Amino acid sequence: MVKKKDQTTEEKILAAAKQVFVKKGMTGARMQDIADTAGINKALLHYYFRSKEKLFEVIFKEAATRLFPKINEILNSDLPLFDKIHQFTHDYVEMVIETPYLPLFVLNEINKQPHEFGKKMFGKNRPPVHKLAEQIEKESKKGLIKSVSAPQLIINMMSMCIFPFVGKPMIQLVMNIDDLQFREMMEQRKKLIADFIIASIKK
């Protein structure tokens, strides 16, 4: 399944740590698990990364960076509204399909450290959705789309992109579908979500 031959020890550790942390969370993961998964010894983990906490930080930051700034890039582009909605939903779902366990992992860990996290991630920058919100309000006032609350619309968009992955087991249970069927549905969502949103605001 994986090619561990030409990986350095550090890479093996990072790959293993990601796998274990994402699945079990910071408190649930054990250094022994990580060592076993990496095919090395526990002591080596401490040799490369001083402590469990430090190792976790590396993994978490990479995951969070992947999940957040992507939003920024797309939402601050100069595309027309409908194009932007299409691009965001498509690209975001596509990205999450590749790492489906990331959102739950990140959201869960943020929840345990909400304050410290916020500052690290954005500092004092203007929040990333600001530009999109303005764009929606502008079109709304010009009468080009229905009158809607921009924040609520943005929440809807984020919800439909991210929730299916966070709630995957719940959805599979409630709808009685297997992994393959789920995967296919997510592929379809890449384009469906934008159509759905636009249908709801188009005049």
Added chain:
Amino acid sequence: MVKKKDQTTEEKILAAAKQVFVKKGMTGARMQDIADTAGINKALLHYYFRSKEKLFEVIFKEAATRLFPKINEILNSDLPLFDKIHQFTHDYVEMVIETPYLPLFVLNEINKQPHEFGKKMFGKNRPPVHKLAEQIEKESKKGLIKSVSAPQLIINMMSMCIFPFVGKPMIQLVMNIDDLQFREMMEQRKKLIADFIIASIKK
């Protein structure tokens, strides 16, 4: 904030355990925390519930039962489609507002035990959204609403109801709003979600 005077010891333990488990998760919670929160001794926890695992199970089951079967009731009623959408989104959001940390807690723990959980929750019953899916398809074929994929529509609905609570810190960060503003937005969502869905499928 709470009335602990006329609670039995068992009730105190359950309330404390819920609070601590929901906040820290199974692996992050400590029996000492729970005992302190309940204002009793650690040994008593074992007297009432044999082990940490058993105590956790009680809390988790109650939480999961709260989150899931509610869906069942509403979705299997005999209401017309639009009414059902209104009722489901309203009631569900209202319920989650009262226990906003529950969804993340439950989803997170399910993810760590996906297989064992499914059987316990529904057994071999027909999955709960079946009837709603049929209803959507029927209306869709009759041409009363736009042609849509029923499962995708249901996922959208669930996403918009549940995700905001799971992703609360993310939303607050990205939109730069405080707890009060967030709460107000959720209150509005109780009616907004249904309007949004219906606008997207109405002909």
Added chain:
DNA sequence: GTCTATAACTCGATAGAC
């Protein structure tokens, strides 16, 4: 039923040989 004291165990971390 409730408490104190402590046993039994898990796990992160370090020492030290190679």
Added chain:
DNA sequence: GTCTATCGAGTTATAGAC
């Protein structure tokens, strides 16, 4: 750099007095 062995802190769980 990598391993084995082990320490020590912190946690669950139990024994036993009241």
